[in-house]
Amino acid sequence: MSTLLDVDNLWVKFPTRNGIFDAVRGVSFSLGRERLGIVGESGSGKSLTGRAILRLIRNPGIVEAGHISLHGENLLDKSEKDMRAIRGEKISMVMQDPKFSLNPVMTVGDQIIEAYRLHAKASKSEAYKKSVEMLEAVAIRDPKRVMKAYPHEMSGGMGQRIMIAMMLIPNPEILIADEPTSALDVSVQGQVLSIMDKLVKDRGMGLLFISHDLNLVSQFCDRVLIMYSGRIVEVCDADKLHEAQHPYTKGLLGSLPKFDEPSDRLQVLTRDPAWRDAPSVEGRA
Amino acid sequence: MSSTHYNPKRQPRLPLPSWLKGTLVTLASISVTMLGLLFVTFFIGRVMPIEPVLAVVGERATQEQYHAAYLELGLDKPLIVQFSYYVWDVLHGDFGMSLLTARPVSDDIGRVFPATMELATIGITIGIVLGVPLGVIAAVRRGSWIDQIARVVALVGYSMPIFWLGLMGLLLFYGVLGWVGGPGRQGIFYEDMIPSVTGMILVDSALARDWGAFRDAFSHIILPASLLGYYSLAYISRMTRSFMLEQLSAEYVTTARVKGMSEWAVVWRHAFRNIRVQLITVIALSYANLLEGSVLTEIIFSWPGIGNYLTTALLSADMNAVLGATVVVGLIFICLNIFSDLLYKIFDPRSK
Numbered sequence: 001m002s003t004l005l006d007v008d009n010l011w012v013k014f015p016t017r018n019g020i021f022d023a024v025r026g027v028s029f030s031l032g033r034e035r036l037g038i039v040g041e042s043g044s045g046k047s048l049t050g051r052a053i054l055r056l057i058r059n060p061g062i063v064e065a066g067h068i069s070l071h072g073e074n075l076l077d078k079s080e081k082d083m084r085a086i087r088g089e090k091i092s093m094v095m096q097d098p099k100f101s102l103n104p105v106m107t108v109g110d111q112i113i114e115a116y117r118l119h120a121k122a123s124k125s126e127a128y129k130k131s132v133e134m135l136e137a138v139a140i141r142d143p144k145r146v147m148k149a150y151p152h153e154m155s156g157g158m159g160q161r162i163m164i165a166m167m168l169i170p171n172p173e174i175l176i177a178d179e180p181t182s183a184l185d186v187s188v189q190g191q192v193l194s195i196m197d198k199l200v201k202d203r204g205m206g207l208l209f210i211s212h213d214l215n216l217v218s219q220f221c222d223r224v225l226i227m228y229s230g231r232i233v234e235v236c237d238a239d240k241l242h243e244a245q246h247p248y249t250k251g252l253l254g255s256l257p258k259f260d261e262p263s264d265r266l267q268v269l270t271r272d273p274a275w276r277d278a279p280s281v282e283g284r285a
Numbered sequence: 286m287s288s289t290h291y292n293p294k295r296q297p298r299l300p301l302p303s304w305l306k307g308t309l310v311t312l313a314s315i316s317v318t319m320l321g322l323l324f325v326t327f328f329i330g331r332v333m334p335i336e337p338v339l340a341v342v343g344e345r346a347t348q349e350q351y352h353a354a355y356l357e358l359g360l361d362k363p364l365i366v367q368f369s370y371y372v373w374d375v376l377h378g379d380f381g382m383s384l385l386t387a388r389p390v391s392d393d394i395g396r397v398f399p400a401t402m403e404l405a406t407i408g409i410t411i412g413i414v415l416g417v418p419l420g421v422i423a424a425v426r427r428g429s430w431i432d433q434i435a436r437v438v439a440l441v442g443y444s445m446p447i448f449w450l451g452l453m454g455l456l457l458f459y460g461v462l463g464w465v466g467g468p469g470r471q472g473i474f475y476e477d478m479i480p481s482v483t484g485m486i487l488v489d490s491a492l493a494r495d496w497g498a499f500r501d502a503f504s505h506i507i508l509p510a511s512l513l514g515y516y517s518l519a520y521i522s523r524m525t526r527s528f529m530l531e532q533l534s535a536e537y538v539t540t541a542r543v544k545g546m547s548e549w550a551v552v553w554r555h556a557f558r559n560i561r562v563q564l565i566t567v568i569a570l571s572y573a574n575l576l577e578g579s580v581l582t583e584i585i586f587s588w589p590g591i592g593n594y595l596t597t598a599l600l601s602a603d604m605n606a607v608l609g610a611t612v613v614v615g616l617i618f619i620c621l622n623i624f625s626d627l628l629y630k631i632f633d634p635r636s637k
Binding site for chain 1: 559
């Protein structure tokens, strides 16, 4: 499998009053044309890993890494201007809640057209046509009406599909999906995921799927990285998640209720301080 | 009952188009607010310890003269009837005679208000044109030297007494350097040379194509307008900065960056569009404050504006003038409020 993205020894640090806080501590992994899941609890550094790849960690955060390479080119060496050509066009990101991630005072159409025209030399009418097609591709009914609508007039599921359309319209190679379904009703989660899955597969993209939902990730992804406290503690194939070895992964799985083996009490996850200091596992395929 | 279908209570609806309905609602709200304003000014006028009859007839009037004036003013009638007379007069633009100028108050206001309006408009324009970009840049470059300079500029604008700044400005730019005209609206040479159309000398001289008079009026207005502009700049830039900081940390701004937009476009196309409504509120309030008449500035620059007029009237117990000017100031506030409500609807799709 060809490697699209390779991350080597990534650190994300935040200076605080009590010294430097390491939010991500030496994470290495690679992403091919596959669906790679990153699972972890809040504060495990999974979202920051995604944002660090796009170099979107704002001041005063510090990103350090051996390299973050896209097709062998180190993104850390790029100027801000070169990065702008990569964001959206090569690597894109869908965020958690469409209520906040869409601009409330711009029409849906303007926002999608803008995303397209930033990277493609296209006239307004071409961009409009392309945007309508893209909305159709994410199963939006009556896309011409939606183009004229404002984000607050959309439901959460529609909003997230619009977000996916907007992020995929410049035809990127990698999509980072940062908890894309966490803000949605369970009833529309499946629909949004299958639309995203289909588009990613058809275009042969790499998907980095960040989530806290183990079950979802095991069903949806090819490979899973389990993060804890800024490090990768375990890497496994998604379909072999139940064979996981690490006590943290086992603990997480054990704390979920199972329909096929009901039990009176669920396990409580007890965290071993030694996990924090164990070296990071390499997440390369 | 066997019938179970939903039968909502029918509401009587007027068959009117929605824009007309909107206008009627607005008009109704204006009239109610206006009536409240008139009510308050009327009763303030009645509870003031000033004998209205004596104020008219003077202290040496005979008892008959006094009584005649008493009836003339309608003071024998119940308060509510007096109030209705008052409202009726005001609706006809009649605020009574000013004791000080011996002219109708409405004429006086028609003369002093354009002077204030001219000053306030140039002042607020300076405040917006410089204050908004300053606030945006300070927010984008938070913590940098630009932010620090913007902070000091605003702090000085806030805390320096405006009369002191005015005097120092006159001393430096008029007295020493001679760059600007002195106090007053015009040089003596140009006084009463321009036919009054709007009462705003800059506009009138431009209409008359008298560019000498225009330059003269401009050299007189620029210093006081800059001072008022500086004062509103201080407020507008601080508010802009805090509105922008809030927006720049919003998730849709990250979205715009993920799309690959330049920082400039992220700031102005995305973040700035979201602060327009808040900014309008701040600007409308500053403008209303300036239109109310900045008494200190008007006095220092001998500017014959409404602040000056109101203060002089108040000090000489000229109640008709005070009440008239108060009603006008209140009306300005109401109009600006309605205007900014209109702009909200244009700028924020969620308020429709």
